[in-house]
Amino acid sequence: MTVLTLIDAIKQAMDEELERDPRVFITGEDVGKRGGVFRATQGLYDKYGGTRIVDSPLAELSIVATGIGAALADLRPICEIQFADFIHPAFNQIVNEAAKMHYRSGGQWRVPLVIRAPYGGGISGALYHSQSVEAFFTHVPGLKVVIPSTPYDAKGLLKSAVRDPNPVLYFEPKKGYRAIKGEVPPGDYTVPIGPARVAREGRDLTAFAYGMMAHYTVLAAEQVAREDGLDVEVIDLRTLLPVDKTAILTSVQKTGKALIVHEDNLTMGYGAEVAAVLADDGFAYLDAPVRRLAGPDVPAVPFAHTMQEFFMPNPDKIAAAMRDLAEY
Amino acid sequence: MTVLTLIDAIKQAMDEELERDPRVFITGEDVGKRGGVFRATQGLYDKYGGTRIVDSPLAELSIVATGIGAALADLRPICEIQFADFIHPAFNQIVNEAAKMHYRSGGQWRVPLVIRAPYGGGISGALYHSQSVEAFFTHVPGLKVVIPSTPYDAKGLLKSAVRDPNPVLYFEPKKGYRAIKGEVPPGDYTVPIGPARVAREGRDLTAFAYGMMAHYTVLAAEQVAREDGLDVEVIDLRTLLPVDKTAILTSVQKTGKALIVHEDNLTMGYGAEVAAVLADDGFAYLDAPVRRLAGPDVPAVPFAHTMQEFFMPNPDKIAAAMRDLAEY
Amino acid sequence: MATKIFARPSARLKAEHLLEMFWLMLLSRRVDERAWALHRQGKIAFHISGMGHEGAQVGAAFAINRGVDYVHPYYRDLALVLALGITPTDFMMSLFGKKDEYSSKARQMPSHFGSKKLNIVSGSSPVATQVPQAAGLAFAIKYKQQAGLVNPDDSTQPRLALTCLGEGSTSQGEWHEGMNWAGVHQLPFICLVENNLYAISVPQEGQMAVSNVADRAAAYGVKGIWVDGNDVLAVYDAVYEAAQRAYRGEGPTLVEAKTYRVVPHSSDDDDRSYRSREEVEEWKKKDPILRFEKYLMDEGILTPERLDEYETRARAEVDRAQHAAEAAPYPAETDALDEVYAD
Amino acid sequence: MATKIFARPSARLKAEHLLEMFWLMLLSRRVDERAWALHRQGKIAFHISGMGHEGAQVGAAFAINRGVDYVHPYYRDLALVLALGITPTDFMMSLFGKKDEYSSKARQMPSHFGSKKLNIVSGSSPVATQVPQAAGLAFAIKYKQQAGLVNPDDSTQPRLALTCLGEGSTSQGEWHEGMNWAGVHQLPFICLVENNLYAISVPQEGQMAVSNVADRAAAYGVKGIWVDGNDVLAVYDAVYEAAQRAYRGEGPTLVEAKTYRVVPHSSDDDDRSYRSREEVEEWKKKDPILRFEKYLMDEGILTPERLDEYETRARAEVDRAQHAAEAAPYPAETDALDEVYAD
């Protein structure tokens, strides 16, 4: 096993999928010679050429829409949106088109499309290079929404996404691109889209998270284990849509307490759905309020480091929320 | 007092605001001579002329964006999106631009903009003329989201929206346009954006709803009162963003049970936030699971009347959910 | 920049093709009229019509490899899809929203055409979304040829993507981005703009400050051409040239067919508030079916007897279609839950 | 359709104006260079540069009613906003993200210019969103004039809206819709396209299949013109004509200024993978500041002594700005919570 960074695992998945299936191609802004602004596609242009690694015009709706068209024609496009903050112009194509095509055609047409986008804060990207946009899309039946937090999952989930016959949004926690490292087997394997992952077993409470926050939540769990003897179960949700209700309920049935962590702002963030599932089907298991630790309800992450710090959850804040909930 | 339909109350509000303030103008597709496809602006073109009642090109992002520009220049645009299903092309302008302008300029610039759009199903409009889109926007700090369910509120809230210094999304339950009637005072009054309304007082459980579903929920409450002696409190949320937490918590503190009804699909619908608020701050009040009655998780309302019927909540289904919850 | 074409590929069409084109235009008109009647009778909830556009649509359909080339149409394209192989019964099933309806299993409103078998891509209601998707279909054609996945001369495979929309819909950013992608990659792509002068109530001047939509093609490095859309053969000629260019790998074309919608926008519309009766009557005189009929009669290709025969056949087909659709069952309620995801 | 202009309004500019223009170009360059240096020193997180664009920007700024007309710029417009009244200290405050930073209270990355006082609208990062907003500003100007809310000749009020963007950003639907709105309503609107041949790494051919962005204006009924963007006076002339047209109510203009970005896209970029060093060196020879300097020297308007003086003054201003910004406090953490809503 090799230790790879998150972004290298992503690149490796694309490389292997390009190798495996000539129908797979990549498009997006600067994905070609430039190798992507985060270098996720670095080297792929040289290896596969301009037919398969295609610099798009600076126009997100057409990146997605031509991806949809190509998918309808049985290709396997991987569309890169340079930052998740710039996915909004493509909202119509994703929500009204890609998500509804299979249903609206009575199952005749399918859209095997992957849309990759780096998301999240903590990198001084300010209001428009830090956004978390997953919540919008988790409200849209017909889409799948995936967010990896480990290199192993990143590779395996991306491969599953490429092979999935549905449109899959694959959001990448950009702060973790180089900060998160982990073992990744060379060669082919997949991680199924759907099931959450128990990142750490525990008995005292359950913390749900994904992306960079899953990484931080494990760190926080280790901290409170060390410092407070608290035994926190961490569930890395990984697939946000479809919702893995079983994983959510099973864990809280055991622990009785739930904390949900995301860096997206609180109101109508994904934590709302997890809390709602627990408040209904998990009601009998709960012995404490369901807590959400999230970004504040402000338009996005501000630039100045002081305000950015204030906005972002981090292991200390998560540990504090764990302690607080455990005391209930 | 005169009895008006919902849509006439909306028209009256616009008429009076146009009269009151020369900075108010209306733009959107077919709002001019045609008076709007639902006739919400009928007669206004004749009364105020083409300078103030402006047919836009068929292009939603520019309807909103030019509205933003005009609002920055201190006009008071009312932008009509012909169906909520077609707001998606304007998502970027609403979410990245209108919502963030005040914050991103450190409070220098403001966007006093109203975006009106008919939404909701039950009118054989199928996948693209029936959508509920409020959930997306309730996740966006900087926006206000308003949905009236009575003619009185429709007029008063729309006037508040026009006078609000922030971008307000004002969604109109189109199935209720002519079906919902009520008393409306002539002349000026406003209903504040923010507070929910107790549509019916009750002690046994609380049902939260908005728009057409608020109307149906009151009918259902009357039905279970008659048939089962159940005393249901109905809260018409009216303003979805900012969230009226106080109203939510106050009612459930009294009743101990909560049912949330919307026609939007379940997962990550607005009901998730209401449930999440209750699961945290209202945890101690709850003596039953928080239930959500919503559209199923399918891309949108299907055309065939059988499937449409299946999709839509109605007074019978709501009454059944009330009975079920009351028995917990 | 937009040019009229003078070469006439249609001169080579055989009488049987001309008659088939005429038949399809007529059939479409009769199906369409029946739909309006059904709506007046309160039997159906909604109809959106192609009346007046039949010449543009059938002319375009015959100029491509029908049923093989990708077509991504819009709601007004009834005659187009009939020419591609959709049947009157198919259409009636969608009017009534019956189980197993061909395009969407009765999930969509009528006139949201789509058939995988015929390479007609399922359309939505938000206008112009099909344009960049069609650019993607055309991109895929070129990709497969370049990657050696298909033979560029294999006419059993799609070799172009044709998409249609109204002039008003070219105001959308979606259109811009689709046209631009087609131009940048010089794709085998045809955009047919059916310019009927109105977008619901808004006249062309409210949408654009140019006289011809075709003049906008130059902005994309796309060839632009406009033709009389009520002249089925002129449209055929223009689209035929565009198709041959596409097949030869010479790039995209925008064809603007100037026509008129002689009826209200849809069964929900009343057009009297925004256009005069005189204007409508003027245009009715230019009806593409009457015009083609006269041409075919003058040429001795169509006879009054054959026209009668067509009318009888059309009525019979429409009756049969209506009855079949009326007799068909509705979807089950829970059919609403199927096919959210492909597997 | 795009035309070069031959009349030269700039011939009427007085020496003092020419010197002020030169000074602002030079000042912008020195501020910009300092920003790169601060980034190399690890003192700031990010810089995006206007180097090479100073001629286009200052030429445009001087052609409008500075500080009064609406301007909706983009991130590369440092010289433009300095010409409108933003100070080097303002800019340095944004580089360091300090409390009370002028544009956003340090919420936005640097170069997201905005000042209510100067009628510079706050910009975002998603490209081209400013274009339809600027059409809305221009619409408001026309509306207020038509509704009798302002006097069209009152030059203390904004009488046009100028917006800027790169050539790559014209690929966005946002651009199309904004241009179209300006054309349909014949608004007092100027779109300045700063064509530097690249959008990050993607060359112009990857964005559009036309040689001049200005050629796209015809599609909107907008006047289109391109000029040498490294010739400050040529840009002045073109924008001046456009502004006068706008003031006279004659409609919108697209001005394409052809220029080059002589540095990487931003401090995060490395341009060696996508363009040759030779190409960059070639363009450095065409530097708009060197060119203007030579012109002014040849004309006897600028002297070596005055140039030295300018350089000294620029250095002093930049030093002062940097020190002021470094000394300023950071925002409080909870400042993040303010101004979500206006009241």
Ligand SMILES: Cc1ncc(C[n+]2csc(CCOP(=O)(O)OP(=O)(O)O)c2C)c(N)n1
């Ligand atoms: C994005 C979007 N906005 C609004 C509508 C509502 N609408 C349906 S058709 C139409 C007019 C279309 O005009 P045009 O493109 O000229 O086509 P025509 O109907 O005249 O053939 C409008 C506004 C829509 N379907 N989609």
Ligand SMILES: Cc1ncc(C[n+]2csc(CCOP(=O)(O)OP(=O)(O)O)c2C)c(N)n1
């Ligand atoms: C909607 C959107 N997509 C992507 C980006 C990322 N991005 C920032 S600048 C840029 C290139 C812009 O090129 P151009 O318009 O030519 O302007 P230039 O930077 O060359 O002046 C890109 C792709 C963005 N800011 N907004």
Ligand SMILES: [Mg+2]
């Ligand atoms: Mg039309």
Ligand SMILES: [Mg+2]
């Ligand atoms: Mg550029």
